[in-house]
Amino acid sequence: MLRIGLLGLGTVGSGVYEAISTGKERLKRLLGEEVEVVSILIKDSRKERPNVPQELLVTDFESFIARKPDVVFEAIVGVDPAYFYVSYLLEHHIPVISANKELIAKRGQRLHQIASQAGTWLSYEASVAGGIPILAALKNSLKFNHISELQGILNGTTNYILTKMSQEGKSFSDVLHEAQALGYAEADPTSDVEGWDALYKLQILAYLITGSWEYSSSFTCRGISEVQAWHLKAAQKFGLTLKLTACLFRTATGVEGRVEPVFLPAGHPLAQVNGVTNAVMVTGDTVGQLVFQGPGAGKHPTASAMIEDFVFGHQQFKTGCFPAHPGRFASSEVPAPALDSNGTEQKNGAEKHQPSRHHREDYVIAFWQQTKGQREVERLVQNSQGEWLYCEQTEQFGTGLLRMTDARWREELICCPEVTLYPVLINGDEWQTTALESIQTDVESPAYT
Ligand SMILES: NC(=O)c1ccc[n+]([C@@H]2O[C@H](COP(=O)([O-])OP(=O)(O)OC[C@H]3O[C@@H](n4cnc5c(N)ncnc54)[C@H](OP(=O)(O)O)[C@@H]3O)[C@@H](O)[C@H]2O)c1
Known part of the structure; x- marks a missing residue:
């Protein structure tokens, strides 16, 4: 029998508990053995938890560990004390399935090292985009x-x-x-x-x-x-x-x-x-x-991601296929784009059809409050070699659509608190050829240029 431990019984932890309790037969079919929740660590023992047997609940980590879980689901918030718990478990060869994005983003590198040294595994599908299996797609299908x-x-x-x-x-x-x-x-x-x-x-x-x-x-x-x-x-x-x-x-x-x-x-x-x-x-x-x-969140979708992660990880580990390190190529192998003599990226295959990143970033929408913002946005446009495509002003507010030919507008923006700028992210040429043409029939330059 596989003994399951849960760290946390909030939105996500209670979803995992429910899914395991109601899905025991399915899990047995998939894993070839029974699963049973044996220990749940919580913080506040006064909270009502009507659907969970009281004897499973503990409020200290020592008691949690004393129930000898084989696998642990971690669904508490933030780095501390989650890092201490997860590193302890991995060091003691206990696999961990985590939903905790802050923990993984800030301590993932170290936790992977610990898991690898201990010969166990760490997985965290639920930490990104809830129920969408995007990490599995990147790890296994791409x-x-x-x-x-x-x-x-x-x-x-x-x-x-x-x-x-x-x-x-x-x-x-x-x-x-x-x-x-x-x-x-x-x-x-x-x-x-x-x-x-x-x-x-x-x-x-x-x-x-x-x-x-x-x-x-x-x-x-x-x-x-x-x-x-x-x-x-x-x-x-x-x-x-x-x-x-x-x-x-x-x-x-x-x-x-x-x-x-x-x-x-x-x-x-x-x-x-x-x-x-x-x-x-x-x-x-x-x-x-x-x-x-x-x-991207919620009790059931996030629990789904954790359970699928568990089933996959357990099956892979049993067959000796679980990679200690999920990255597909080391940083030195990140392919740099091929540039031609003008510094333009040369593309092959499917990438050919995508406009380059720099091309997409040319368009920016600016909003400002008169009159200081008006002067600031004009300075920004000049310093970033910008071009006005549209400008509309009232006595109080201004809106401008700009094409920036120098990416330094981002640095300029920091010194420009009266102006709010947002990039326009274009996916193909459609917006430029339709929306921009119709706007340009109506182009106004700012009154102050
Ligand atoms: N909510 C979502 O939709 C979602 C989606 C994806 C990922 N996540 C991630 O999943 C994790 C859990 O989220 P949640 O929404 O379920 O949070 P939550 O509802 O606030 O639940 C947190 C749980 O952790 C327990 N806990 C907190 N500090 C603890 C400590 N020091 N020792 C022991 N137990 C402690 C709490 O105990 P008590 O019950 O006693 O207070 C509670 O049961 C977070 O890292 C979050 O970023 C959440």
């Missing part, structure tokens, strides 16, 4: 492909907030309160709203794609707290919708990652991903573009 780019909506809370703001014209704070009341946002929403939750997930994806943790410390992160309802409304005239995206792409020197709000044209595969749904778009050199979409 081994041959070189992944050139990944774009995703990895945080359901912020996607819910932006969807509601856009569809109902409500303010950020009103929608945030609604989301909290519905249980879609935490009482402390900082990690979601500031983009950290999506950043942890992007760092984990970067490891799966490159086999290295070395790039993730340089990834940049910008959340949605500065987004205002009028930004979304103003951009609708360009056929654009705002999403908090997590993007990973190859550069000449390695891998770059960004979490930030970007405008997407209606034809972009992520533009219609609404509410708490997550999606991940992966571009491989042989397969082309793939889009994975589904529930």
Whole structure:
């Protein structure tokens, strides 16, 4: 019999407990042996847990370990004390299935080393995009492909907030309160709203794609707290919708990652991903573009990811096939793009059809408040060799669509607090040839140029 331990019995832990309790026959068929939950570590013994036998619950790690679990599901929050528990378990040859993205993003490298030295395994499908089996797809079904780019909506809370703001014209704070009341946002929403939750997930994806943790410390992160309802409304005239995206792409020197709000044209595969749904778009050199979409959080989808992870890991480990290190190529093998004499990336196969990253980043939407913002945006455009495609101003506010030919606009932006800029992420030429042409019939230069 396989003895199961659960660290945590909150939203995710209780989903795992339910799935194991009701799915014992299925698990026996898949694993060839019985499974039984023998120990559950919680923090607060006063909480009511009507569906769980009291004798399974413990409040200290020593008692948890004393029940001798063979496999442990970790579903508590944050790095401490989760790191201590998981490293102890791995050191003692006990496999761990984790949902804890912060733990894996910050301590994954060390935990993999410990697992590898102890000859056991660590898996964390549920830590990225909830029920979507994106890590399994990258680990098992995209081994041959070189992944050139990944774009995703990895945080359901912020996607819910932006969807509601856009569809109902409500303010950020009103929608945030609604989301909290519905249980879609935490009482402390900082990690979601500031983009950290999506950043942890992007760092984990970067490891799966490159086999290295070395790039993730340089990834940049910008959340949605500065987004205002009028930004979304103003951009609708360009056929654009705002999403908090997590993007990973190859550069000449390695891998770059960004979490930030970007405008997407209606034809972009992520533009219609609404509410708490997550999606991940992966571009491989042989397969082309793939889009994975589904529930990014919640009790049952996350439990599903953990149980599938467990079944797969256990079966693989039994047959001796579980890789100690899931990355497909070491960092030194990350293929650098071939550049021609003008520094333009040369593409082959399926990649040929994708516009280059630099090309996509040319378009930016600026919002500012008069009159200081007006001067700032003009300075920014000049310093970044920008070009106005559209500008509209009222006495108080300004909106501009710009084409930036120098990527330094990002650095300039930091010194420009009166202006809010969002990149436009284009997936193909459709938006340029239709939306831009129609806008250009109506081009106005800013009055002050
Ligand atoms: N919620 C989701 O949809 C989702 C999706 C994907 C990944 N995740 C990740 O899954 C993990 C769990 O999330 P959740 O939503 O289930 O959180 P949660 O509802 O807050 O549950 C956390 C559980 O951990 C227990 N716990 C907290 N600190 C502990 C400690 N020091 N020692 C022992 N137990 C402790 C809590 O005990 P008490 O019950 O006694 O308070 C609770 O049972 C997090 O890392 C989260 O990022 C969540």
